[in-house]
Amino acid sequence: MIKNRLKRRYLFEKIFRFMGLSAVVTALAMLAILFLTIISNGYSAFKQTYIRLTVTLDEEVIDPDGARNPDTLSSANYSGIVKKTLRKIFPDVKSRRDKRELYSLVSQGASFQLRDIIMDNPDIIGETVTIWVPADDDIDMLFKGYIKRSTPENERRVSDKKIAWIDVLLNEGAIKKRFNSTFFTSGDSREPELAGIYGALKGSIYTMIVTLLLSFPLGVATAVYLEEFAPVNRFTDIIEVNINNLAAVPSIVFGLLGLTIFLSFFGLPRSAPVVGGLVLTLMTLPTVIIASRAALKSVPPSIREAALGVGASKMQSVLHHVLPLAMPGMLTGTIIGMARALGETAPLLMIGMVAFIVDIPKGFFDPSTVLPVQIYLWADSPERAFLERTSATIIVLLAFLIIMNALAVVLRKKFERRW
């Protein structure tokens, strides 16, 4: 009797097993698709199209009185020089409309670049220098193949004329892709070719410093109290329930808290890393506490008893013996908490870290943004070049996160102890 049913049962077993396997494969496939999409969209942003210009630094234009006064130098008509250079390359461009189109080959950043060169070294005024300036983002996109030459002209963001000029430049070797250092050294910009993540990166670092400095000591202290000292009573119970609940409160609610308490009530500056750090501290604290408590729990009671047995006080037994043994676990938990905080976006939108900020923040109170918010901001921009930069920023962010998580894993492996 049993035998008759066996075939059906084994078939079900097979199906069930297959369902399990396909669930795992689906999850992994999602991960793979996600990574592939991001990487294939983003890798090209690490290179940028540059155009070579041979610029004559005309003293007449830059410094007519010859006094080398920094104010005069910084306000000189550099874009005029860039335009003149372009006209020299293509002397047969005559009409005003064509000229305007010609000028838009290079980025507006070209004139700033020129100014910086002069400001650094005024002695080269009057000489002729060769510089590589970033091309406009449309040209960059064309060059990287995101704008197709095969598209009809009226649907294409780059006109046939421009393509012709680019081909001329290409023949001369005056246009090529180089490593995009701007991306790593400048702040946000409306022009994709001038936009970088340095500002957001510094903002993230400042925010993380605040979060780490607050959440680690607070989290460890709370865990030590709850695990080692707290009597079993109502108060302790309330704290426990609170912590477990806070771990599951939506992050955006912490943003509302930050907005009303830190900004409105305490009057701390908007968009500042210090506020972001405070909000993220409150958010990561439960993670750190829960991990730290688990680490303390895994230290066997015999260690405490041994310390108490030789006459150490409760506090000494904890500080000298339990805490050092639990430290790797606590650090692991903290790193994981920090990794989560680094990727957090929603609460920071609430406290104004979403503003368009060009300047690189210089301290904890300067307005700034963070990497994930930068991703959010750029993801909203229509330009194709920003899409590429968004993905590149994600790659950078994910790289940080993976490094942090790997660190946590290594730490755990290294100090893992079986009692």
Added chain:
Amino acid sequence: MNPNFDDIGETIGAPLLENGSAKINCNDVNVFYDDKHAIRKVSVDIGKNEVTAFIGPSGCGKSTFLRCINRMNDTITSCRVTGEVNIDNINIYNNELDVVLLRARVGMVFQKPNPFPKSIYENVAYGPKIHGLAQNKAELDEIVYTSLEKAGLLEEVKDRINQPGTGLSGGQQQRLCIARAIAVHPEVILMDEPCSALDPIATAKIEELIDELKQNYTIIIVTHSMQQAARVSQRTAFFHLGYLVECDDTKRIFTTPDHKLTQDYITGRYG
């Protein structure tokens, strides 16, 4: 006085039964956990419709050996078994054999009572349900009640048959597990120290039950208590360090053992 380990080798006594009355015949069984050699060259016969007790000090391999007989060792990935275990002259370690069928024939009762977190009824009905032993509800009821009856539990639980099995006392839980094993009509029941978690009164009840069950089933019991082995079993096998040292009629083992180790263990010099 330390027992002398050097002279263990061939099993002495009467491990093999003559006249082919054996239900189970184990031939040169070895068990390895990774590199650890847990069971060494054990050959023994288990008689039909009688109780065989496995005794020996902790870690001697008696439980490991017991779990070979219904291939429960399969669930441990690092475990490897060589040799033959024949039930009714069919090697259960041959490749065609179906583990599910085997385990339906060879039931097992564990050291700690492990009822499922379901009602008493569902606990017993679980086996018949998965194996499709009952065509309808009435047949299933029949199986469940008979099994509970056979396990001597029916009287105590018939009013609360739909309450969780985990709410019973330890002894009742263990009898529930026995009922659960009986419900699939096995031929052999393996018991791995079934009374070690129970008090003396519950133990006595189980022992009584074992005595009754042996009329219909072949029973192997692993036990730490020599009194228990002496009370319930017809044959006793003494294991030491993975070897089967001695196997013979229980009476003989407990009165005139041949091996010094057996004697030392039985008289309580070590173990």
Added chain:
Amino acid sequence: MQTFILTFVILFLTLIGFILGKRRSVKISNGGVNKLHSLPGYYGLYVAMWCSIPAVIFLALWLSFENSIITTLIVSDLPDEMKDLPPDRMSLIVNDIKNLAEGNIVSKEPDEALKKAALHYSRLKEVAYASLFTLIMIISTVFGIFTYRKIQSNFRARNKVEKIMEIILIASSTVAIFTTIGIVLSVLFESIRFFRQIPVFEFLLGLKWSPQMAIRPDQVGASGSFGIIPLVTGTMLISFIAMVVAVPIGLMSAIYMSEYASYRTRAIVKPLLEILAGIPTVVYGFFAALTVAPFIRDTGALVGLDVSSESALAAGLVMGVMIIPFVSSLSDDVINAVPQSMRDGSYAIGATQSETIIRVLLQAALPGIVGSVLLAVSRAIGETMIVVMAAGLTANLTGNPFEAVTTFTVQIVTLLIGDQEFDSPKTLAAFALGLILFIMTLCLNIVALYVVRKYREQYE
């Protein structure tokens, strides 16, 4: 910068306190350190703690209130016509004053009043810093000297130090309570202000959500409507889609990983799944908006379906992917908590692996799994970035997954980002939504945590 100097000063005084305290205890003991009640270091620590802790607390309090007090002071000194400006204009002016005082670029050419105020501001800042500096020096020194003089050979320095440390520990653990109180208060107060303008019932039962408030009172459509039913259905729809994706895949992969997968597969696949959990939600949002939504729209177009490019389906699917590792790791814990003896019991009767899993393990683990799913729902409801980037803004009251819907979190973000009008129902509505969101997730969390806890106790 000033804060750093102050911190340094406090640290310096603390160090001096430690050294002096330690030295004094040694001196008092006359060379027989074992006559002291505690080790000399504890005496030093005791003095050091009193040098630093009161000063640090004072510094923190001062810094938290300095800004708002100074702002109030300069505002009260502004000319009368400026004082009556609405709060948002006022904050711009205050910003201008601060920028002017710090020599930054100002939004417009400063007038006399601003310049005066800026001067006033810098003077106040200077005075504040000087007095803070002096006060901290005084506090630190006074407490230091006072405790220094208490040192005697029978003084129980260690016990005192440990008591202080314990108080610090207790204080740290109350941060969690204060956070919860802070959350409740911050959303509650603003919500009450909101409900003064919009009745609670209209808010909870209204079928239309369009919070566009008029800029001019005479504008057409001046009153926005604040009925959250469309938001509730939108949130539920997206969360439901997410659960439909996450629960089966998460649960089945947890089962496969814990019951079927070989040790090596587990060692490789588990960390990969953890990566899925570690990806920031903004990345998922980008993925949803960039890849999934267009894909679904185009696929829909192929089979003749009219799919919105901000469909609930896209947001829900990606959210589901995000929650898979969450469900699977919770279920994994729950399944592993079922004792091995249950599996043995089932295998010993001759059950196959799938029968054991479905009829014994899952049934035993059911409460725990339900708890995990509830926690996952709570996460889906509170998830922000994916829906902000991939779901719509228009509040459609629909159950059609191909249409655009909006959620609580989306609305909170849109209402609070950008130009805020203080006190307008539009801004306050965000807090009322926050309150509802908090209550919903709180209930789910409490029930879920209770269920999981009860489940755990069963096997402990």
